[in-house]
Amino acid sequence: MAQKLIDGVRVKQLKVIPDERGRLMEMLRRDDEVFLEFGQTYLTTMYPGVTKAWHYHKLQHDNFVCVRGMIKLVLFDERDGSPTRGTVNEFFLGDHNAQLVVIPPNVWHGFKNIGETESLIVNIVTKPYDYQSPDEYRLPAHENHIPYDWARKDG
Template sequence: MSEAGIPGVVVTPLKLVANEFGRLMEVQRRDDRDFPGFGQVYVTQSFPGIVKAWYRHTLQIDQLAAITGLVKLVLYDDRPDSAARGRVAEIVMGELAPRLVRIPPGVWHGFKALGDSSAFLLHLNSEPYDFGAPDEERRRADDPSIPFAW
């Protein structure tokens, strides 16, 4: 496990177990050391070249794993009390580079499917989405306050 240079971010390599029937990839168990609990689990599809950025949460811990395809996940830490304030981290993950990335509250993040195929991402959120009061702040992908160009 590593932190990608941003405190609270945990990147866990996932193991693929192959047999004559196919593959199994265990993503998370409740007895894992870094298990934050589940509020909601869902899958999204990201079309090639489409950027889904930027967003962050006040309370929610996001966890992402690419199930198919290849994804560039980018994190930006502008938390005032963080030792990594101003740092950008890029993580490439996909079906052949399986990882679970835990993103703490307050860290901006976004992603883009790489290559010619779409990607499916598994989202394991610590809080359920509240349509009446979303715990989410958004910025445009080209927001100049975030030092990253997609």
């Protein structure tokens, strides 16, 4: 059953083109329907079992792609007036699901490495990082008001 996406969240299925030399995967193009603007690109990594959460931005959109490993990306909409206020979205990204997820401003998000190797995540943001006045607001991963438990769900 497909989950109802938080208002403003976009998902792009990525095309992986393999050959005898390796593979190619386009992540984001300026002529993509989901493209807004370019600020900068960065790479973040996580060791197995690590959770990096929670944060949001007031100005920038994030465009997350996990290029190695597997992560669970979780979003929470706490925006006043949002038609999806209170909604939680889960995405499983990486080696077994090549997707780009666009996260709009003011949506809490975090991710957990659910694989057995270091995960590599590329983020293509719409605003460059401002070292003097960072557009980043944080909560602890596990002790907070967000209705989400990072524990594995066996079902």
